[in-house]
Amino acid sequence: MDKFFQPQAPRQSKAQKQAADSQLQPWVEKYRPKTIDDVTSQEHTVAVLQKSLLSTNLPHMLFYGPPGNGKTSTILALARQLFGPDNFRTRVLELNASDERGISIVREKIKDFARQTPRAQAVSSDGKTYPCPPYKIIILDEADSMTQDAQAALRRIMETYARITRFCLVCNYVTRIIEPLASRCSKFRFKPLDPGSTSSRLSHIATCEHVDASPDVISALINTSQGDLRRSITYLQSASRLSSSTVPPTPITARDIQEIAGVVPDVVINDFVATLGVEGTNDMDIDPSPGSGSKSNFDAIRKKVKEVVREGYSASQLLSQLHDLVILHPTITARQKARCALVFAEADKALCDGADEELWILEVALRIHKALS
Template sequence: MKEHRVWVEKYRPEKLSEIVGQNSVIDRLQKFVENQSLPHLLFAGPPGNGKTTAALCVAKELFGEKWRQNFLELNASDERGIDTVRTRVKDYARTRPVGKFSYKIIYLDESDALTSEAQQALRRTMEMYSDTCRFILACNYSSKIIEPIQSRCAVFRFKRLAEEDIGRVLKKIAREEEIKLKDDGIEAIIYVSEGDLRRAINILQASSALEEEISEDVVYQVSATASPGEVKDMINLALNNDFEEARGKLMELLVNQGLAGDDILQQMHREIFDLDIPDPVKVKLIDRLGELDFRLVEGANERIQLEAALAYLSRLGNRMSS
């Protein structure tokens, strides 16, 4: 009987060398582990690219079987106030490690969510207990971490994973789970995940629960994402002055497929770069989409704003044809 586990956890690498797509980062981390000398670390980069996995692998390779007793993981977005730093973090940092180890590790995920006051308290804690504890801070935006903390850490920047890296992992999981993953299904997962391996694996698992053979149609259905071809057709119809047909496509995406307006706008943004139109026109389109995105964030009606986008496309199409 197959294990009914979340595949992200089931296929999480156990060693640094197994992490894909971050070779320069992993090489530096392995040297720290080999020397048993670990400074405070700051992991920065987009979600789903191996920051948490790298922290867990460092702990496992440093502490072996006792890694759980010497590793504390906290999500700073849940416990982001100064009281958390003054109590839970400080209490753990001041205790001696279990076993014959020089220090233990505190991993603060999403540390860019910590308030400024909490970061100031954390800076002092990192100073006071550096003999018994090392901190690994993970964040999406390193600019949100105060300079005194950044200067105390070795900074590692995780990049978005390449398409071939994600494809290789998906094929490996498909083989081990004995599921049929078509080539267009892989391309669709890569398109939807946008370099986020965690999201890609979750989409693969959800798709496998829906159909035995995973194609692009299944992926777009599971991920609640419009097909790139549908979005591109809608844009081209508007540019070719067929506004009513383009509006019909938009209603299909909004009503029948139940997509959110901001998701459609983001996909329009992605598809514009592949359109066969002059660059100055692309510049105008990107500028207008940025304005519409701001309006949606401020609470404007998504249907009206998206129809306004199509109307603007039709006007541009008229100018190009005249």
């Protein structure tokens, strides 16, 4: 009989469940802005939306800008402040148009939700008062992935049900939204986050999660993510997991961030360009003066290329970082940079066509060395 009466595990309280869910939650979701005031570096957009929040009269909206700058987070925070936690699920429909982008979704799912009359305002369970205006919000994320027919079908729905439904289109490329649809919306451009705002946000998350992130690590996160805050937070969480997987935990370094991001470490890049004869780097392996030891130069460059390829670094990533270093180099002349840019362009085209990576890295390296000689 004992096997039928096994002792049950103690039930977790609601607070314990929330704490456990918080530990398992991705940091991108955990630290997503909860209110409009939490959104940084978008002063103009936040100011306009705060006034709309006071009047509770929202137009159709079009949010556009680079990825990872808070477009979806802003409209979700606005919707929560408008409707509160109880009415949020019934008043807000969020669709990712990159998955559901056909005309059938517009005619069925979106139209069915748009035509429903919102229910009367209910008392909020958290004791707070929310404006809860008499309309719903439909959020179409990645709207630039919608087909032309789907966008055209959306025009009539936006006009027919404008009294009880507001639309918010979120996209990266505003030029992919058809003009009749864009003209029905108030446009809000989300500019790239400045390094100061990104650094303060990452430092705040690191402090909350008890992660020791030095200024070099924060700088590496900003550089590798290229202004995408969402990506930099993900890199920080991955680095934290790797650091805590050892006993005792190892400190996070800038090279760890670069490895996680899939970029070529700065040490490798600097060593590589030194072999090509770029001035301003340490420990040059060759003499960049014209006509001196061309055979030894070729052997040194080929050896260095083989070392880089053996490490498994991506050719496109290597050439991208090499391009940035050469084009922004202060001592290389404009004519030399122009020659190098042509080499990078040819290599990019060849790699897109499926050419051999090692051969093209060698080709680029030799021609850059020749251009700088």
